[in-house]
Amino acid sequence: MADTCAMTMAYGGGSFDALSRRLRTPLMQFFMRRTGSQADAEELVQELFLRLLRRKDLFSLQNLDGYVFETASNLIRDKVRRDTARSTDRHDDVSDLDIATDAPSAEQGLESRQRLNRMLAALDSLPARAQTIVILRRFEDMSYAQIARRLGISISAVEKHMVRAMDALKQID
Structure with a gap:
């Protein structure tokens, strides 16, 4: 001045x-x-x-x-x-845009990790055979008949193990 x-x-x-x-x-x-x-x-x-x-x-x-x-x-x-x-002249003003994203928020990510930890703990509490059946069904996408043949047990035994496993997993929510 x-x-x-x-x-x-x-x-x-x-x-x-x-x-x-x-x-x-x-x-x-x-x-x-x-x-x-x-x-x-x-x-x-x-x-x-x-x-x-x-x-x-x-x-x-x-x-x-x-x-x-x-x-x-x-x-x-x-x-x-x-x-x-x-x-x-080619720039767009993005200051007022509300950008939608499919990415989870920090809270959702934390909740998901906590839920996964609870699910893993519930799976760990199951007998080894039940754990194997859940893994083969959910992650290997095998049918009950395929699991029964692979483990040398009956289809009804596979079903019973799955019911117990699903009950244990339902308890985490």
């Missing part, structure tokens, strides 16, 4: 202020016609005035208004180059 005041004084006690008041509206119109955005126009006007403030010999120029609008044209060209390089 002190630099701005010093610059204003250096330009003859407020001549920069007079220049900015006189040219602000025409510069806003100039930038609005070229950008179509009030926010972009405001930003460009501010950037232009900053550039002008940095120029120590500003008021010694022959055609000050011409220089100001030439600088404004250069700012527009720079903005177009930046926007093109960044492909800002």
Whole structure:
């Protein structure tokens, strides 16, 4: 702020202020016609005035208004180059999107791990043969008849083991 005041004084006690008041509206119109955005126009006007403030010999120029609008044209060209390089016209605003996901929440993940641990504990409490039958049926997708043949037991024995195992697993909920 002190630099701005010093610059204003250096330009003859407020001549920069007079220049900015006189040219602000025409510069806003100039930038609005070229950008179509009030926010972009405001930003460009501010950037232009900053550039002008940095120029120590500003008021010694022959055609000050011409220089100001030439600088404004250069700012527009720079903005177009930046926007093109960044492909800002191809960006979509995703800040307001509510993104749906199939991923479980942290709470759901914790609950699932806890339930799995309870299921494993229930399976561990079963006799070895019942554990084997559950694994063959649920994970190997074998039929009761295939399990009975493989273990050398009757189909009804396989069914009884499965009923006990399912009862034990139902108790975990």
